[in-house]
Amino acid sequence: xxxxSRGERTYGMLGTSLIRQIERIVGKENxxxxxxxxxxxxxxxxxxxxxxxxxxxxxxxxxxxxxLTLANKNRFPVVPRGLGTGFSGGSIPVQGGVVLVMTRFNRxxxxxxENLIAVVxxxxxxxDFQKQVEKLGLFYPPDPASQLYCTLxxxxxxxxxxPRAIKYGVTKDYVLGLEVVLPTGEVINTGxxxxxxxxxxxxxxxxxxxxxxxxxxxxxxxxxxxMPEARKTxxxxxxxxEDAAIAVSKIISSKIVPSTLExxxxxxxxxxxxxxxxxxxxxxxxxLLIEVDGDQEILPKYINQIDRITSELNRxxxxxxxxxxxxxALWKARRAISPASYRLNPTKMAEDITVPRNQIATFIRExxxxxxxxxxxxxxxxxxxxxxxxxxxxxxxxxxxxxxxxNQAIEEIFKLTVKLGGTLSGEHGVGITxxxxxxxxxxxxxxxxxxxxxRVLDPNNILNPGKIFNAPHPLxxxxxxxxxxxxxxx
Amino acid sequence: xNSLAPLKEIAEKCVRCGICQSVCPVFAEIQQxxxxxxxxxxxxxxxxxKGIGYxxxxxxxxxxxxxxxxxxxxxxxxxxxxxxxxxxxxLMVEKRGLSLPKWLxxxxxxxxxYLLPMLLKTGSLLxxxxxxxxxxxxxxxxxxxIPYLDKDRFIPSLATPFFLDRYPNEVGxxxxxxxxxLFSGCSINYLFPSIGESTLxxxxxxxxxxxLPKEQTCCGLPAYGSGDIExxxxxxxxxxxxxxxxxxxxVPCASCFYFLKEGYVKLFPGDxxxxxFCQKIVEPSTFFLSLIEPPPQGERPLGPDKKFRVxxxxxCHLRRGxxxxxxxxxxxxxxxxxxxxxxxxxxxxxxxxxxFNLIYYNLSKKILRHKLDDIEATKADYVVTTCMGCVIxxxxxxxxxxxxxxxxxxxxxxxxxxxxxxxx
Numbered sequence: 028x029x030x031x032s033r034g035e036r037t038y039g040m041l042g043t044s045l046i047r048q049i050e051r052i053v054g055k056e057n058x059x060x061x062x063x064x065x066x067x068x069x070x071x072x073x074x075x076x077x078x079x080x081x082x083x084x085x086x087x088x089x090x091x092x093x094x095l096t097l098a099n100k101n102r103f104p105v106v107p108r109g110l111g112t113g114f115s116g117g118s119i120p121v122q123g124g125v126v127l128v129m130t131r132f133n134r135x136x137x138x139x140x141e142n143l144i145a146v147v148x149x150x151x152x153x154x155d156f157q158k159q160v161e162k163l164g165l166f167y168p169p170d171p172a173s174q175l176y177c178t179l180x181x182x183x184x185x186x187x188x189x190p191r192a193i194k195y196g197v198t199k200d201y202v203l204g205l206e207v208v209l210p211t212g213e214v215i216n217t218g219x220x221x222x223x224x225x226x227x228x229x230x231x232x233x234x235x236x237x238x239x240x241x242x243x244x245x246x247x248x249x250x251x252x253x254m255p256e257a258r259k260t261x262x263x264x265x266x267x268x269e270d271a272a273i274a275v276s277k278i279i280s281s282k283i284v285p286s287t288l289e290x291x292x293x294x295x296x297x298x299x300x301x302x303x304x305x306x307x308x309x310x311x312x313x314x315l316l317i318e319v320d321g322d323q324e325i326l327p328k329y330i331n332q333i334d335r336i337t338s339e340l341n342r343x344x345x346x347x348x349x350x351x352x353x354x355x356a357l358w359k360a361r362r363a364i365s366p367a368s369y370r371l372n373p374t375k376m377a378e379d380i381t382v383p384r385n386q387i388a389t390f391i392r393e394x395x396x397x398x399x400x401x402x403x404x405x406x407x408x409x410x411x412x413x414x415x416x417x418x419x420x421x422x423x424x425x426x427x428x429x430x431x432x433x434n435q436a437i438e439e440i441f442k443l444t445v446k447l448g449g450t451l452s453g454e455h456g457v458g459i460t461x462x463x464x465x466x467x468x469x470x471x472x473x474x475x476x477x478x479x480x481x482r483v484l485d486p487n488n489i490l491n492p493g494k495i496f497n498a499p500h501p502l503x504x505x506x507x508x509x510x511x512x513x514x515x516x517x
Numbered sequence: 518x519n520s521l522a523p524l525k526e527i528a529e530k531c532v533r534c535g536i537c538q539s540v541c542p543v544f545a546e547i548q549q550x551x552x553x554x555x556x557x558x559x560x561x562x563x564x565x566x567k568g569i570g571y572x573x574x575x576x577x578x579x580x581x582x583x584x585x586x587x588x589x590x591x592x593x594x595x596x597x598x599x600x601x602x603x604x605x606x607x608l609m610v611e612k613r614g615l616s617l618p619k620w621l622x623x624x625x626x627x628x629x630x631y632l633l634p635m636l637l638k639t640g641s642l643l644x645x646x647x648x649x650x651x652x653x654x655x656x657x658x659x660x661x662x663i664p665y666l667d668k669d670r671f672i673p674s675l676a677t678p679f680f681l682d683r684y685p686n687e688v689g690x691x692x693x694x695x696x697x698x699l700f701s702g703c704s705i706n707y708l709f710p711s712i713g714e715s716t717l718x719x720x721x722x723x724x725x726x727x728x729l730p731k732e733q734t735c736c737g738l739p740a741y742g743s744g745d746i747e748x749x750x751x752x753x754x755x756x757x758x759x760x761x762x763x764x765x766x767x768v769p770c771a772s773c774f775y776f777l778k779e780g781y782v783k784l785f786p787g788d789x790x791x792x793x794f795c796q797k798i799v800e801p802s803t804f805f806l807s808l809i810e811p812p813p814q815g816e817r818p819l820g821p822d823k824k825f826r827v828x829x830x831x832x833c834h835l836r837r838g839x840x841x842x843x844x845x846x847x848x849x850x851x852x853x854x855x856x857x858x859x860x861x862x863x864x865x866x867x868x869x870x871x872x873f874n875l876i877y878y879n880l881s882k883k884i885l886r887h888k889l890d891d892i893e894a895t896k897a898d899y900v901v902t903t904c905m906g907c908v909i910x911x912x913x914x915x916x917x918x919x920x921x922x923x924x925x926x927x928x929x930x931x932x933x934x935x936x937x938x939x940x941x
Contacts, residue, residue: 059549061574062569062572062574063551063560063569063572063574063575063578064549064550064551066559066560066563066568066569067549067550067551067556067559067560068550070533070559071533071535072532072533072534072535074532074533084548110535110538111535111550112534112535112538130548131548152539154539173534173535173536175536175539176535176536176537176538176539177535365534365593365594366593366594366595369530369532369594373529373530375532
């Protein structure tokens with residue numbers, strides 16, 4: 028066979044002998060090395076890419092352990108990856124090396140209906156797992172937008188959230204324990220299979236949200252809760268964005284905890300209306316999509332209270348879905364934001380800042396001012412219930428000047444977020460996209476503690492290097508492209 | 518590279534969110550990025566930016582797609598990955614030419630009005646030598662495995678004589694004003710003449726006179742799907758000419774139908790003659806539904822005592838390609854004796870994908886497995902569909918799993934139970 032017929036080969040920093048050794052560990056059929064395949068494992072849902080040297084699909088913890096041991100001996104990076112749907116570049120192999128695709132770890136090992144726990148492997152798709160437990164009357168609430176095509180391992184590594192976080196919390200609130208292969212190859216178990224457990228440091232929490240930099244998870248113990256009996260969905264449209272923000276605060280302070288409290292600003296509404304023409308008022312300042320769940324009997328009480336609170340504000344309308352189909356129709360607007368937004372401009376700089384809930388109106392007003400001063404298009408939507416706003420700049424990335432203005436605007440928006448007592452990332456993680464900014468939120472000492480932890484667990488900086496800390500310069504922003512550090516635009 | 522601009526535009530729209538991973542039947546089985554739309558779109562982008570060349574590896578990945586369109590249907594940004602992949606296959610052929618077997622089959626045999634029938638006629642005489650008849654079935658098994666064909670595979674037998682050879686150019690009432698052309702396609706002509714005959718009976722019973730032009734040929738989809746635009750165009754021209762005098766042309770196979778109606782316009786953009794040809798193309802469920810009054814609500818037409826349990830499999834080309842899925846159901850549900858049972862995911866691709874099934878037979882069978890599970894759960898006597906590719910694939914699967922359910926074409930069932938049409 029000619030060289031070409033096998034596909035072009037680029038090993039990056041891995042030599043042929045290392046590749047042979049890895050093939051012996053996992054089996055030849057579980058290793059990809061053609062240039063075409065490497066390209067396919069160099070990206071996630073950001074606009075960045077960086078080629079790995081090899082793509083490996085392990086099936087057992089000991090295989091991962093052997094690969095990591097080999098990596099320490101030969102100093103090549105290893106980057107764990109699920110289905111590559113992250114928004115911060117967490118699974119992009121910015122320094123090449125081996126991409127460890129965890130999708131063959133796809134077994135739900137156990138669902139214990141007596142103790143309400145489940146033991147799963149990290150490659151299980153979140154949505155599949157949810158369906159499985161729901162058949163048993165149980166509930167696994169974390170619901171990132173990509174739940175049908177992301178893995179539980181990825182969710183744990185990034186501590187994914189979702190609309191239901193307002194009532195049910197995020198991924199970390201459901202992880203009881205882990206089996207982890209450490210960067211140096213040892214396999215440890217953390218946490219418990221019980222509701223309580225305080226023996227030793229809480230290593231589970233340390234690994235959750237560690238973005239694949241501290242260990243490779245091979246088993247996850249999850250907490251489940253009973254499935255709520257019923258759910259009601261409603262949409263309330265307001266004339267002023269301030270009214271929507273007041274509504275959020277009043278609903279929460281009235282001791283109702285909606286299971287979802289989604290928010291769309293005027294720009295998002297206009298965008299969706301252009302796209303779907305579903306009859307939303309174009310001059311509306313904002314809308315809220317609210318869901319309440321619980322026992323059948325209690326729902327009317329919640330709905331009445333929400334009705335009373337919002338009717339006292341400058342409200343356009345309130346619509347309550349009578350059934351699943353009507354609820355779906357109400358969700359349609361919220362779900363359409365992503366595709367609709369690309370009608371404004373071809374590139375989206377999507378952030379996921381989070382502010383205290385009573386600061387939402389201030390944040391949106393100020394963020395809009397920041398964008399307008401720089402002649403940029405901005406839309407704000409997201410999870411108002413927990414203050415997690417997906418503030419997105421829609422820009423034309425072919426326009427260098429606009430790109431520069433957008434990067435400035437993002438920095439200003441981050442400053443604003445921190446000033447309001449918020450955090451730079453609610454659920455996407457730092458990865459590489461937010462790495463340049465963490466000093467805005469974390470003190471030097473705090474960052475140093477984190478780095479020390481990383482050094483203790485991974486002395487040779489093998490596992491997912493170049494993430495969270497030590498941002499490459501110049502900054503690899505999602506649209507940074509040329510010269511943007513190691514990560515490059517496609 | 519101006520001609521690439523529209524394709525680049527499609528590729529640019531992909532933001533690599535990864536949602537296609539949740540709907541791609543190929544990805545569900547092999548779980549590799551190059552199998553799914555996001556990976557393929559990225560590779561095509563790299564091809565455009567000269568990051569990679571027209572490598573055999575890329576060709577393999579481009580062919581590893583059923584063209585079912587599920588990715589495009591579910592893409593939030595409306596990326597037509599299916600079209601992009603087809604276009605890339607064509608570029609591949611343009612740059613590197615066809616492989617020898619494909620060149621032989623597409624350019625020399627399929628494209629020849631004489632060679633294809635001649636070869637197949639010889640084949641129909643000789644098929645007993647390498648194939649053995651499966652008792653009580655209309656299909657065959659290989660006596661031994663050959664490249665591309667598995668020994669256990671259910672192979673439809675070649676018809677003797679071929680469908681188009683059985684009839685004159687015009688069939689049916691001479692006095693009628695209603696004339697309709699019948700496009701047989703390769704599979705009906707050479708493999709399943711009974712489906713052509715059913716269509717013919719249904720039409721003549723409804724007082725149509727039917728034209729069966731002998732010059733008609735393959736619709737061209739297999740060539741188009743392989744990136745061989747030249748052959749596809751040549752075949753299209755032959756068909757357009759053959760049916761020049763028909764007012765309407767009925768196409769029983771959903772894939773042929775899709776290509777005649779939608780594909781030809783793409784082959785000859787802006788050509789008015791082609792456009793008017795495409796407007797004449799009809800498919801059986803819509804066509805026959807338009808002939809009957811809507812059945813009375815909640816009341817079934819009187820029919821035979823015999824009851825069939827029937828489920829419908831949506832061919833990708835009909836449902837996603839043409840958005841036709843209610844018509845066959847409405848007609849089936851109005852038929853006497855038919856008890857309709859919807860399967861779990863009727864629009865899930867059966868895994869045939871034309872030559873995909875030949876190149877990736879084992880993968881194709883893995884994909885089919887889910888479809889068979891869904892069919893089995895309905896306990897149907899018949900799984901009805903309108904695409905010949907689906908019929909062949911389902912027959913193979915049902916036979917190998919030894920299921921009682923039979924896969925039949927829509928018009929066969931219609932012909933069987935629709936004895937007394939209430940024609941308008």
